[in-house]
Amino acid sequence: MYRKVVPAIMLTLLLIGLFSLAIKPAKSEWTGTVYIRADGSIDPPDAPIITYDNITYIVTSDLVGTIIIERDNIILNGTSHFVGGVIGGRYGIRLEHVRNVTVTNFNINSVQYGIGVFYSNSCNIVKNTVTGTTSYGIELSSAFNNSIFENNLTGNYGTGILLDYSEGNSIYKNRIQSNSGSGVYLRSSCNNNVISENNITGNYEGGVHVNGNCNRILKNFLSKNRGSVGGYGILIDESSNNIILSNNFSNNCPGVSLVSSFNNSLLNNVFIYDGISVPSSYNNIICNNTVNGKPLVYLENMSNYSIEGGDLGQIVLVRCRNIKITNVKISDAYACIGLWETHNCKIFNNSIPSYQKYGILLVKSYNNTVCANKISSTTGQFVWDNRYGLGLFYSCNNKIFQNVFTYNWAALAGLYSSNNLLYHNAFIANYYQIWNYYHCNNTWDLGYPYGGNYWSDHITSDMYKGVKQDKNGGDGICDNPYIINEYNVDHYPLMGPFNSFNTSVGYSVGVISNSTVEDFNYFESNSTIVIHISSRTANQVFGFCRLTIPHDVMHPPYTVKVNDTTINFQTIYENYTEGISIIYFAYEHSKLEITITPELSSSIILSLFMLTTTISTILLKKRKQN
Numbered sequence: 222m223y224r225k226v227v228p229a230i231m232l233t234l235l236l237i238g239l240f241s242l243a244i245k246p247a248k249s250e251w252t253g254t255v256y257i258r259a260d261g262s263i264d265p266p267d268a269p270i271i272t273y274d275n276i277t278y279i280v281t282s283d284l285v286g287t288i289i290i291e292r293d294n295i296i297l298n299g300t301s302h303f304v305g306g307v308i309g310g311r312y313g314i315r316l317e318h319v320r321n322v323t324v325t326n327f328n329i330n331s332v333q334y335g336i337g338v339f340y341s342n343s344c345n346i347v348k349n350t351v352t353g354t355t356s357y358g359i360e361l362s363s364a365f366n367n368s369i370f371e372n373n374l375t376g377n378y379g380t381g382i383l384l385d386y387s388e389g390n391s392i393y394k395n396r397i398q399s400n401s402g403s404g405v406y407l408r409s410s411c412n413n414n415v416i417s418e419n420n421i422t423g424n425y426e427g428g429v430h431v432n433g434n435c436n437r438i439l440k441n442f443l444s445k446n447r448g449s450v451g452g453y454g455i456l457i458d459e460s461s462n463n464i465i466l467s468n469n470f471s472n473n474c475p476g477v478s479l480v481s482s483f484n485n486s487l488l489n490n491v492f493i494y495d496g497i498s499v500p501s502s503y504n505n506i507i508c509n510n511t512v513n514g515k516p517l518v519y520l521e522n523m524s525n526y527s528i529e530g531g532d533l534g535q536i537v538l539v540r541c542r543n544i545k546i547t548n549v550k551i552s553d554a555y556a557c558i559g560l561w562e563t564h565n566c567k568i569f570n571n572s573i574p575s576y577q578k579y580g581i582l583l584v585k586s587y588n589n590t591v592c593a594n595k596i597s598s599t600t601g602q603f604v605w606d607n608r609y610g611l612g613l614f615y616s617c618n619n620k621i622f623q624n625v626f627t628y629n630w631a632a633l634a635g636l637y638s639s640n641n642l643l644y645h646n647a648f649i650a651n652y653y654q655i656w657n658y659y660h661c662n663n664t665w666d667l668g669y670p671y672g673g674n675y676w677s678d679h680i681t682s683d684m685y686k687g688v689k690q691d692k693n694g695g696d697g698i699c700d701n702p703y704i705i706n707e708y709n710v711d712h713y714p715l716m717g718p719f720n721s722f723n724t725s726v727g728y729s730v731g732v733i734s735n736s737t738v739e740d741f742n743y744f745e746s747n748s749t750i751v752i753h754i755s756s757r758t759a760n761q762v763f764g765f766c767r768l769t770i771p772h773d774v775m776h777p778p779y780t781v782k783v784n785d786t787t788i789n790f791q792t793i794y795e796n797y798t799e800g801i802s803i804i805y806f807a808y809e810h811s812k813l814e815i816t817i818t819p820e821l822s823s824s825i826i827l828s829l830f831m832l833t834t835t836i837s838t839i840l841l842k843k844r845k846q847n
Contacts, residue, residue, distance in 0.1 A: 294321045324336060384407035454492075463486075525544075609632070732767070
């Protein structure tokens with residue numbers, strides 16, 4: 222019997238051994254915290270890390286937990302293994318008070334911080350993939366002269382890379398994409414770093430984010446409601462002498478933002494559907510950058526300069542005076558035209574898309590004129606990614622008139638911006654006309670009879686006229702006001718969009734109409750206006766026109782014809798001191814030709830009769846003398 226039992230026991234032990242070998246791969250997900258001690262030892266010794274020389278350390282299997290490095294002058298090679306994955310775990314890999322350490326070839330996921338480098342110098346973080354972290358993918362704090370290169374930082378729920386009180390570091394050739402917090406975040410006094418040749422795409426809150434304490438309210442406000450378009454590509458706050466060189470940015474919002482930062486250089490970067498912002502930042506060198514393949518124009522401390530015509534990627538003005546921007550077509554950028562602490566400038570007759578964050582942005586800017594610009598979605602219809610047509614932040618005493626805002630998520634956003642005058646603008650088919658409008662008290666009309674703005678969402682009628690809108694008869698002004706809030710009211714909203722048409726004599730004719738004005742012609746030889754119009758909608762039955770005519774263009778009284786038929790009109794306003802007349806008339810709709818001509822008054826006819834009589838008398842006397 223003994224002989225039978227022994228083989229059975231041996232067989233059992235053999236099976237147990239084989240079973241142990243069979244299940245050993247489960248140890249590939251080793252769990253716990255591993256230390257590489259200052260003396261080179263691995264603690265605990267059964268951790269899946271081996272070394273033969275106490276210099277090169279190789280990870281042999283996946284590790285659910287954390288690796289903490291306390292030894293200088295080593296290489297830790299993850300050999301494509303996984304580290305992290307502990308619910309509530311803080312770090313995948315942590316370096317503290319070490320020098321000349323290289324961490325490479327790891328897949329790090331599902332921790333709060335992927336790789337942390339603290340009080341450590343001359344280390345290399347290279348060719349790692351960090352995803353799914355909740356705070357930072359790679360963090361450098363009080364760390365100097367380190368290199369972060371050729372890493373893949375994608376889909377982190379927080380920030381891809383954080384630098385905090387760290388200087389002299391290089392961040393290059395990384396792929397930084399679709400991080401919901403930031404791509405790279407340099408926080409507080411991060412100076413003399415180089416960020417180059419990275420691909421930074423679609424980060425929801427930021428790409429490179431250097432953060433301080435100044436301008437918190439403004440920065441947080443500008444950061445809200447980004448949606449799927451993205452967030453900062455690079456945000457530098459209270460940090461100086463950094464170089465941002467030859468990076469590719471795409472669909473961040475913006476690509477680079479400098480906040481309270483000085484003497485930084487942005488050179489040879491390529492921006493696609495983003496661009497830059499520069500609140501409270503000066504003496505920076507920004508040149509040779511493009512937005513959508515077109516030049517990014519950056520002017521600082523410039524006065525008495527004109528930008529006229531052309532196709533540009535973005536225009537940014539910092540502490541400028543008396544700059545004129547006219548007849549420019551702007552590309553899709555974070556802020557197509559951005560003014561920062563810039564005054565007495567004129568932005569006139571530009572074509573501005575609003576696909577990204579702002580069509581026009583004014584920050585701490587005063588006494589500027591924004592006139593006759595078209596700010597609209599590039600798609601020609603409303604989509605969720607469009608943002609603000611116009612942003613006003615800490616900006617006062619600006620004049621904003623005759624602009625057209627269409628298909629924006631919100632036509633206008635404002636914060637701490639008062640004493641601005643907004644009139645004769647058209648707010649058409651925006652999801653919100655006004656949004657995030659806090660601590661603003663502005664004027665939205667010129668009073669009666671000149672009126673305010675056109676609001677496509679204002680449901681009203683035009684049965685009355687006059688200062689109090691209490692007299693029978695239409696006048697092209699809504700019978701009830703447009704109320705934004707208790708401090709912002711358009712008392713005389715328009716029944717149709719305002720258009721201004723130049724004439725050959727140097728004066729403009731203003732036209733308010735609910736019809737489509739197809740063309741406007743002025744004939745100086747006989748002081749005649751000819752307008753061709755059509756219905757705005759397929760089922761439109763009635764239309765109206767309200768014309769503001771300078772007397773130097775055409776002196777009253779007038780004759781108005783629609784398709785060669787003389788019609789009655791109302792004179793809403795006539796002032797010979799101002800030299801202006803406002804007339805109003807209505808019609809049944811189709812394609813129409815409207816003609817306005819000066820009418821010969823009885824005094825003019827009498828003068829002509831007397832002149833003719835005098836000339837005839839003189840000619841008769843000369844004939845008798847002959």
